[in-house]
Amino acid sequence: MLLILTFFTLFLLLATLLPLSRQTHWFIRGFDFPRLQFALLAIVVLISSVIVLDLHMLLSQALIVTCALCLAWQLWWILPYTLLWPKEVKAAGHTDVSKQLTILTSNVLTPNRNAGALIALVKQYQPDVLVTLESDQWWEDELTVLESEMPYSVKCPLDNLYGMHVFSRLPLTEREVCYFIEDDVPSIDVLVELRCKETVRMHCLHPAPPSPTENAESAERDAELVIVAQSIADTEQPVIVTGDLNDVAWSATTRLFRKISGLLDPRVGRGMFNTFHADYPFVRWPLDHLFHSRHFTLQAIQRLPSIGSDHFPLLTTLCFTPKKGASQQAIQADRSEHEWAKQISGSKQVNKHDVPKPGA
Template structure:
């Protein structure tokens, strides 16, 4: 029985790792981008158990395979550990240019509105992005919404509604459907209290799941990356990307958009699934252009959703940040090719499914 368990664990770890190496939009391949920590844990268990349970060449093969799995998964996860070098500096520079931003996928079917309201009241962020909000959520959050002078909302009952709130001055805010008419995104130009302008992007594309490959998700992420590349303003991008920070698509997004990731060198900041603390992965993101420094970033407590909320405090200080921060990675020809193909294939998939929006982001 123990031998069978070792073989099962080793097979899952090895198969998942091998599939994660493939370039494909298929959901049953892209899903293996997510559980890298879990695959590493399974490989470690299989490795430890294989030594006393198996013998001969079979034991040697399992041990070598599990060491390769642990090594590869560890390599992919390593940047998101405290052992790696940070790329965003921690610094408070001119408090009037500092911003607190909150992002939370509320889980549409979660009807415990009070806990979310209490959390927002307690943290009192300058910017609030809420995802999976339907009309019931919008109505329940009215006491919160009414406190923010700038509001954009698209309540939907398909798990892809959103609300953006800001107490900072907003010059323009537009909810747009980049590829799929069922999944909105939001773009806004805001100002700090000192009057410094920046661009805010909020995303929530669809996840890989049975019946849903990743062409449309990857296309929306690529469009947002291109938008950040083209704008002359500093950019903050937040939301539930339904993709992990270390995936090929997220890394392309980061390089094309010229972003830095404050999680690098600090931790996973894993947010999903909320009820499995040891096996979570980072689905809810904050990326920033190199014009910002970090004050603080944290994952908050579970308030009834399958995601955990993210709260970040950053300062917009372009001259100081460019000295303190690392330079963003430069995109190469492969990144540009991946971006173009992701946008093309995402739009094609939406047309074939009859969900094409014909939308685009506002001018950069």
């Protein structure tokens, strides 16, 4: 039993220390994702160690302290996405419907052919904007039935798992499909006009993940997030960023994105809203995101039922309440983090001027 507990404690130590490195290799960055699972494992190992081991032995004490420190570190990352943490975004309360904006973000999974399930969710929840990821020409053809109610759209059908579409009930202007980092990985950048006539700059992103089957490094993903964040930091416009970032909410790079951009995360203090993997309840984490400027407060956020994809859809309703939201505080970047961001964008020879600024 001592050998088993030693093995799992050393594994937890490795899983805790590796992500501290800023190395971008997929193997190292992969340890950013299952922090919740690591925390649960640490709890089991810690309890087992206290019950089973001889607490008078120096080795036992070292194993227990090491496991406890690993647990504390993992909890530090994930606790903000629980009800135990203060909410970063204020509740909107009762607001004028003309100032509301509901966005449904859904990674549909290209081979998935259950378009009817997504269409049914759109009919049921009546989002103002639908953002689909991994949508190819087949998905575009199937979703044309929505155009009678959502006449404004931006379409980028691709069969490489990076197609993207935006359908909207609200007017979309300054529409642009961009390829910031990779020639076959698009983003969509638009200006959305709310019913109250205010305009919102929106960026829809789906950078490629670090993985043995995609990019060996996270450099491409990280660079896209950084230059969008730097571009947003220069504006006082209302801004929303949504999509499958192929990065978890609690990773160092997503935190860097939030710090540089100044955007808020409505999940903080409310829950994780794990959207991936839809088929495996014990291996889930938040990959699909919506961040926004402090012009907005939150009416509602929820994970919707499965549509047959490996991702659950995410539904978010924001309210344009700049006076109420003015006191909301985003997490701040220090000088070293600004330098890190410059290194990330410089490594791919891109910068914030590559990002469109709808409405600027």
